[in-house]
Amino acid sequence: PCSGVPHKQWYQRRVRGAQNTIITKVLSMARDPNYLHRMTTLFAINVLADVCSAEVITKFMVPVISNLAHDSVPNVRFNVAKTMAKVAPVLDSNTIETCVKPCLTRLHEEDDDNDVKYFASEALVVVENIG
Numbered sequence: 032p033c034s035g036v037p038h039k040q041w042y043q044r045r046v047r048g049a050q051n052t053i054i055t056k057v058l059s060m061a062r063d064p065n066y067l068h069r070m071t072t073l074f075a076i077n078v079l080a081d082v083c084s085a086e087v088i089t090k091f092m093v094p095v096i097s098n099l100a101h102d103s104v105p106n107v108r109f110n111v112a113k114t115m116a117k118v119a120p121v122l123d124s125n126t127i128e129t130c131v132k133p134c135l136t137r138l139h140e141e142d143d144d145n146d147v148k149y150f151a152s153e154a155l156v157v158v159e160n161i162g
Contacts, residue, residue, distance in 0.1 A: 058095050
């Protein structure tokens, strides 16, 4: 704040910088071999979705969530469904139609795990009722 930049602008830049650092770290954990770290990515996205813009969620988080829908661990996949339901209300209709619904439909119709199918079905109900 002493550099001549008004306090509010300085603060906003610091918050954006912190968000970028946190988001980058969280999303990088989606590639971790430990499934608990991949689960942590989804849990963190659920929290971050409350404070991030729709643009950030669409550009950075939805692709990561979608990729985790192909995870070998069923608990990761059913948390993908829960996370999609959480972020869907802030997404535009194009993203819902081209990313969210196909992902959830595939999990519901094609996954071998009953828990994954159940949570994907629940998420599809949420997504269908948006708007």
